[in-house]
Amino acid sequence: MRTVSKRRKQPTQEQDYFIVGGILAxxxxxxxxxxxxxxxxxxxxxxxxxxxxxxxxFRKQFFxxxxxxxxxxxxxxxxxx
Numbered sequence: 001m002r003t004v005s006k007r008r009k010q011p012t013q014e015q016d017y018f019i020v021g022g023i024l025a026x027x028x029x030x031x032x033x034x035x036x037x038x039x040x041x042x043x044x045x046x047x048x049x050x051x052x053x054x055x056x057x058f059r060k061q062f063f064x065x066x067x068x069x070x071x072x073x074x075x076x077x078x079x080x081x
């Protein structure tokens with residue numbers, strides 16, 4: 001009788017970075033809820049950077065989101081003249 005061993009695949013380095021980024025982002029959100037604004041934004045930003053560095057599609061969506069925010073700010077500032 002042949003036994004089949006069920007081994008779990010070890011996460012890749014990219015998955016490790018994504019997991020670390022997710023943990024940092026959640027810690028940042030908790031810090032923001034507790035009122036620690038600077039620390040919260042720092043951890044949240046660091047977590048998003050880790051997640052974006054590990055996944056090409058997430059990176060593309062993240063930079064698209066950031067650029068859309070800057071476009072909106074630019075439109076608001078250009079109307080004020």
